[in-house]
Amino acid sequence: MSGAPVRGDGPGLLRAIESRLPGLRLLVDEGDREAYRRDETAYLPAGLPLAVALPVETAQVVALVRLCGEFDVPIVPRGAGTGLSGAAAGIEGALTIAFTRMDRILEIDGENLTVTTQPGIINARLKAAVGERGLFYAPDPASYEQCTIGGNLGTNAGGLCCVKYGVTRDAVLGLEVVMADGTLLRLGGKNVKDVAGYGLIPLLVGSQGTLGIVTEATLRLRPAPPPRSTLIAFFPSLDAAGRAVAGLTAAGLGPVTLELMDRYTIRAVDEVHRLGLDREAAAMLLVESDLPGTAAVAEMDAAVPVCEESGATSVIRAQDPQEADWLRQGRRLAYRALEHLGVARMEDVGVPRSRIPEMLAEIEAIAVRNRIAVGTFGHAGDGNLHPTFVLDRDEGDPAVVRLDAARGELYEAALRLGGTVTGEHGIGVARRDWLVRQRGPEAVEVMRSIKRALDPRDLFNPGRML
Template sequence: MAEVADMRGPEDTIAALRDGLPDGVLVTDPDVAASYAHDMANLCAAGRPAAVVLAETVEQVQHVMRVATRLRVPVVPQGARTGLSGGANAVDGCILLSLVRMDRILEIDPVDRVAVVEPGVVNADLSKAAGEFGLTYPPDPSSWETCTIGGNIGTGAGGLCCVKYGVTAEYVLGLDVVLADGELLRTGRRTAKGVAGYDLTRLFVGAEGTLGVVVRATLALRPTPPPALALVAQFDSTAAVGRAVAAVTAAGHVPSLMELMDATTVRAVNDLANMGLPAQTAALLMVAVDTPDPGPELAAIGRLCEEAGAFEVLAADDAEQSAMFLAARRLALPALERLGTGMIDDVAVPRSRLADMLDGVARIAEEHDTVIGVCAHAGDGNTHPIVIFDAADPAAAERASAAFGAIMGLGLALGGTITGEHGVGSLKRDWLARELGPVGVRVHQAVKAAFDPLGILNPGKVIAS
């Protein structure tokens, strides 16, 4: 691929962009542009953009890509910048292409159970709109109240309810994508079934804007489930909670949510919210069931937890009490971040290796003299070790970075993956090469070259060119 370094100066870029954009869409003030330069990933470098385009139409996105191709200028597509891997971070001299103003829900069809949306639609807004038809859009990232559908598609986002309802890729039926040269590609379908041609739709999901810019999506919807009923089980060892997760799965239960917090996280939540959780809690497991009659199944899951070694199991009586239980899980990140700067890892392992992952992270924390709290989507093995450190202390930051890498190495050693839902971005690009191996890297590079021969789409992210 040609080097992006061949690009012209920012003045040429700005002049060419201005020729095809209305007032209020192009941002050239350096200080304002710099405020768009990074997502929420700590310690990921961000460059200085030449300009920001707050695109409002497909035609404006096409104009940006035609200018970028002609001048060989890098383009970094962005949603709400809630990502945690540096995938939306600027590179020097780039055009930051923000899609948050393309925020229309174009259609909700209750018969076909699909929604057609622009990429800037906020996840929660889609869920609310679908709810008026008795439908729901299941993927629910923790930032669902602010993150956008385009960003969710770019990273292949997951969420708390993925154990039962799956991740973003399973709900994207079709896409409109502006390619590197400005052409508009339509992929997929809106029918319930369809296997015509290569599955290009899945190729763009999780590609983090490195292959094209998503400007419209056709998404599958599901009937709104009944209110969930939850329980909390407390364990005095990681081995016991690992047995419980395995037992629930092996027994055929499909809870709508199965979340775990380790001892470090439990203590942090206790300190923040004074929830009175016992000091001996080594792991806390939250399980929710959203069937029409959840009581019997929840009771059966509770018995499995007790048989696995839970010293206390408390089941909610109603949806309101269930929400109170789950509030502890939602407090996990803010509770840990009170202790210092957080680097959030995103390593998924087989469910059978969950206890090994927890024990391994505890060893890594001790070896690197670093605080690490773990939250996990236990039902699918997706763990989120959160490395806490003092960003003002270079030695602490170095230890934290080493611990972060060691966690990814541990995940791979346990047969897992370096990212279950946050994406690769710039943060994990080198680790992706280790996971893929040389043949996998070569195939990724070939796909990238086919869609983006000049290497202008989100360069430096996901895969090395």
């Protein structure tokens, strides 16, 4: 339960939806609603939605927003619910609008290299559809087979190839957005360059459903890159792997993937997926190049000495695309593999890349101090690490107390190193207390004034982020 009082006239809203939007699919049974109570943050308090609306078109979303305003019932926008900050979890008595049925690709424009889509499409499905036309949509969260483009826009999701191609925000050219008063805005479009007025698109992307609801997006595509050249390097210490990451960056290499896994994660992944990883290594890097022709192999050739000079005990090239796929998939499923070992809680700190070795040392020390197992993996090329604390399933409250202490120390360490408490998962509910610490009260007050201006009645995702 959320504990927060229920706001607005819920029964009145449901009656109005049924009479004014008869074609809309609306879930009101408790069992159905229960499935929308939580996102991937099962440990956070969450409320039971009043109902779950599953629109198929923009007009229904506009009508829902207007009705919610009329009956003063808050709205939680939701994609696939894979979020890791609690921002798509239910709010007691609020309407959850889930976009999973609003999942049509509206246009693939090969001339302008854009795709225009509804928000509910799964990231991997969009990638596959544009791939059939020889095109490539870059942002690829590890959850890409489950998460939606709307959710990616809500969180400004990153992913495995964002080190080269940028995060979701960098791929957005246009948005259709329903604002809190029911106004429908069309922002941007197919222009690659467009600086007319304030940048509303960058503001909305990553706003976690608190400022506007995305009903359509026009996204930037690229010609599909050639098959990748892939290597993995094993290191005797986390410090050595961290130095290799900094070294690869300093050497001016531009890998499309630069991912890290520590020993605890290597063992968990290898136990589940049997990839033949070196389970004695303290850390592993997955490095890939997608440069054209022989340049990819040359880029990986250049990566080998950097890894070796940093202390790599072995550097292994993937023999074929299938093997490279398995390695990539192993990294993608790192969190799921850690979940086999206990109750896993993924964190999301980021630091400047040169400070990765220090951050890794901090994480190890925090885990030892608080007597909690930790597996660290992440988008090392972006300086974005996911220390994942793993609690004994049977231990209960004492472990949670130690976990809370460890999380606090983790965030302190990230900020001390000039980093962030969240690289890509978002503040949501999970890290709300830390926003002021990181950004400062003045910046947060500016954020509050933006929220007040765009959503004065606090209709969209209240209590999230701010």
